[in-house]
Structures are given as structure tokens and as C-alpha cells.
Amino acid sequence: MNKPIIGISSNTKSDFDGWFTTHVITYVKSEAIESVIKAGGEPLIIPVTDNQELIDNYLDKIDGLIITGGHDVYPLLYDDYVSNECGELYPKTDYYDIGLIRKAIANKIPTIVICRGVQITNVAFGGKLYQDLHNEINTDIKHHAPKEGNINVHGLNIIDEESLFCELTGLKERIYVNSIHHQGIKELADIFKPVAKSDDGVIEIIELKDSKQFFVGTQFHPEILASLGNKPMLRLFKGMIAYIKGREDDND
Ligand SMILES: [Mn+2]
Incomplete structure (x- = not known):
């Protein structure tokens, strides 16, 4: 059987070490690619574009989707102004991610969203964000x-042990995670439910209320932990591959 093709969203940045000061670079973190390969999938990097027809063509090619982290979400997309603490903005990439995630969920494509992926997904379905947690x-x-992305820095309390995240990873009650985000969910969009929160109440895992559809969102970075050999986090990605293969078997 062919390996399931897992689309990985890319991101944009300018001025890498002063080499590309006038160019915008499209990039993907290698840990996302590594996690898909380790889980038995075939990664396909989806380039940033605001051409919805192209986005739709990519979605037709993939069996699963991962939306990865990156820059801050453009606050005007959730009816806020750009605050002093907001970071670099690339609205075109926001529209790209919104185009991907809305269609992926409508088409029931198994999806994992990570960090900024959670934030842009929340905004795509009408939620709002904190532009800077420490300020707000x-x-x-x-x-x-x-700098501590490779290690766990804070705890999470699982509030929904019936969740897909708990089923796939085998984790429950209290877990420890890495954390590379300064934005966070302020108002969760209606179609999602919170699955875990940190001790200060920040929502750190979300899933769809409709649990029949494969969707997990983590504010932390399971792909970094999985690529370092963290077995429960790797099971999240393996779970997506197994789900896709199970679905293919059902169609035989
Ligand atoms: Mn965190």
C-alpha cells in the first residue's frame, strides 16, 4: 500500500540572518517533516499562495494535513487592532492557512494543527486571540x-479524557509540554472544544465538538518532541496515519 500523503503547510519570513532582507522566504520546520516520516507517512510541503484554486488542488492530492507554526495572526481578521506587542505579520499567509483549514475541515481531511496552526484555525472559524499572553x-x-523548544517547560491539565488526543497518545490527567507561543486563544470558535489547559487557564489542546472527524490542535509542539523520540507524541502522528489507512480499508 502507498504511504498516506500528509500535506504540511509552509510559512513565511523575511530577513534570515540578513541574507534575504528584501525577500520573503517560504519555510517549513524540519521536525514536522521528520514526524510524518517517522509515523509512516509521505510528507508533501504545500507552498504559500493566496490562489484558492491551487490550494484546492493540493487538498485533492493529500490524505492528511498538518498546519504548522510561524508568525502572528493578522489581528484585523478577528476584529482587533494591531497592538504594540503583536509580532511580524504576513496577511497573505493567513489567507492561505484559512483557505487550507476551512476546506480541510469541510472535506473531512484528517488534520493536526500546531501552535500558530491552532490560532489561525480558531480565527478561520470565528474565534479571537490574545495578541500577547504576557501583556494581556x-x-x-x-x-x-x-530556546527551550526541545524540553518541557509547563504542565497541562486534561479536561476531556474522552478526547482523540488522549485516545491516540495514551496520555491523561496531567502532562508536560514545550511552549513556543506568545499568542493564545481568547475566545474559542464555536465548532471546537477545549481538551487541555495550562495552570493559568490558557487553552493548549483543542478538538472538534464533532468527535467523529479527525482533528487535533496543540498550542505546544508535539512534532519537536516526536522527532526527539517522545513516544506518546509520535503516537499522535502514527494515529493519523492509522486512521487514514483504516478509512482506505473501509472503502475497499
Ligand atoms: Mn504554552
């Missing part, structure tokens, strides 16, 4: 710990 909520947790 009273927390001492270092949610933005990029």
Missing part, C-alpha cells in the same frame, strides 16, 4: 520559550 493575562508561565 496575569501569568508567570514562560509560554514563549523558543
